[in-house]
Amino acid sequence: MRKIILLGYMGCGKSTIAKTLSKIIRVPFVDLDEYIEEKAGLSINAIFEQHGEIKFRKMEHAAFVDLLNAPGDVIIGLGGGAPCYANNHELLHGKNVLSVYLKASIETLFNRLVANKSKRPLIANKNEEEMKEFIAMHLFERSYYYNQAQHIVSVDEKTVDETVLDILAILA
Numbered sequence: 001m002r003k004i005i006l007l008g009y010m011g012c013g014k015s016t017i018a019k020t021l022s023k024i025i026r027v028p029f030v031d032l033d034e035y036i037e038e039k040a041g042l043s044i045n046a047i048f049e050q051h052g053e054i055k056f057r058k059m060e061h062a063a064f065v066d067l068l069n070a071p072g073d074v075i076i077g078l079g080g081g082a083p084c085y086a087n088n089h090e091l092l093h094g095k096n097v098l099s100v101y102l103k104a105s106i107e108t109l110f111n112r113l114v115a116n117k118s119k120r121p122l123i124a125n126k127n128e129e130e131m132k133e134f135i136a137m138h139l140f141e142r143s144y145y146y147n148q149a150q151h152i153v154s155v156d157e158k159t160v161d162e163t164v165l166d167i168l169a170i171l172a
């Protein structure tokens with residue numbers, strides 16, 4: 001039983017990379033944000049708006065534990081903040097767990113997020129300058145938790161396939 005966990009800041013490519021990896025190694029992919037949305041019957045945006053971030057972080061922790069305890073192999077794409085709350089970073093070293101931090105620079109993240117921020121409540125209302133500053137500060141605060149992953153793969157300047165190859169080498 002293998003639990004492959006991809007983590008990293010919003011926009012680093014967790015969902016995109018996991019989908020390709022899933023097809024190649026034939027292990028199902030579960031996106032933690034989507035799992036939470038299905039369980040709650042609400043979008044992440046709606047959960048933040050109606051219940052607040054603290055409630056979301058509790059739901060996120062419960063969902064992560066659920067997935068780790070479910071039988072069978074799985075690739076789990078964590079939400080961007082998941083490793084940073086509720087001691088979730090300790091779960092990155094659990095039994096049967098292989099955790100990979102997809103590390104992206106501020107510039108890469110900004111370029112990817114600027115085009116598609118509406119579904120990401122933490123940045124949805126920021127202008128470009130505010131967004132850049134927010135990403136820089138937030139990434140700095142979160143790096144400690146992201147660096148708890150067992151493996152770190154840099155994604156800057158890489159295609160999806162190149163990043164997937166790096167992960168396959170770790171899995172080999």
Ligand SMILES: Nc1ncnc2c1ncn2[C@@H]1O[C@H](COP(=O)(O)OP(=O)(O)OP(=O)(O)O)[C@@H](O)[C@H]1O
Nearest residue numbers: 009010011012013014015016079080112158159160
């Ligand atoms: N080389 C690349 N690797 C991964 N994603 C890329 C790459 N180049 C561009 N992208 C784009 O970056 C965007 C963010 O990717 P994705 O949604 O997979 O990130 P994420 O880490 O799952 O974000 P979130 O935490 O918000 O769910 C997507 O629009 C994706 O197509």
Ligand SMILES: O=C(O)C1=C[C@@H](O)[C@@H](O)[C@H](O)C1
Nearest residue numbers: 010033044079080081120121
């Ligand atoms: O970085 C974060 O804190 C978040 C990232 C998304 O994946 C979602 O889990 C939510 O928008 C919060």
Ligand SMILES: [Mg+2]
Nearest residue numbers: 014015031077
């Ligand atoms: Mg995603």
